[in-house]
Amino acid sequence: MRKRDTHNLSKSKVIEQIPLACSDELAAVEFFEFQRWGNTPCCVKCGSVDVYAMKDSKTGERSKRFLWRCRDCKEQYTVRIGTVYEESRLPLRHWAYAFWRACTSKKGVSALEIQRHCQISYKSALFLMNRIRFAMAPDLPTAPKLQGFVECDETYVGGKPRFKGHNKRGMGTSKVPVFAAVERDGQIRRHVVADVTGKTLKAAIKNVVDPRSHIFTDENAAYKGIGDHFMGGHLTVTHSRKEYARGPIHTNTAESSFALVKRGIIGTYHNVSKEYLHRYLWQFDFVWNTRKLNDGERTIEAIKAAEGKRLMYQSAVNPHA
């Protein structure tokens, strides 16, 4: 009980610290340092805890680049090393603000808003948001498979561009097929699929759902036969007969999850081209999967996930396109 109280205290502290971290650079640096190391800062090169924050010899304040130095390996480093913000020169207070907004806006936050609020270039804002979305991406090889009652469904996201010539390659002009698998009262995985054929959709299900699960879909013939691969079998509702639920058998959760994505894509991002849609799905999935956390906890989750992803970013392509 006592432990829980301390935990709650630290949660509320996070929410108190964020506004300052979004406006003051030292506060931002210390915020990211605390989220990464707690009260025991350590060397990112050798792991030693015999480290110190370098000071400016004249002012006695922290060095201009907020450097740390390790007494064991003699290396200098900053809290940015090994994270998605390592290669960025943007002040960390802008990163704090963007993480906060991305984690607290149900419909997402656009690079345009970040550009306006942080007074940075559009290019910088886009860089920042793309990396934050990547931090939110699931680590698929290690992510646990979905279990229990799992609703599977597909939809098309996107539509007509707002004006012609929006995209030279004609991308963003067509609707993009998206697949979703969602545990009843649990986690979701949505991703872009090449098409909505049985082969593709069934492979998508087998990829993310544990074989002991029960699969719920609508009557779409593409899903026919999927029950052979799952111990819980395959149960369907027939929408064309205006049957939307038979007891627990329905796909309402998957459908409402698509509605949220569509509102976000249209309302916040004013459409997204096919080649980038997967990044936005990472963000929407992350917010869905952390819906039981408060805003401060969710922001911390995203910041923690940003660690160790620097090297993966460059090679990150849409694994499902």
Ligand SMILES: [Zn+2]
């Ligand atoms: Zn070291």
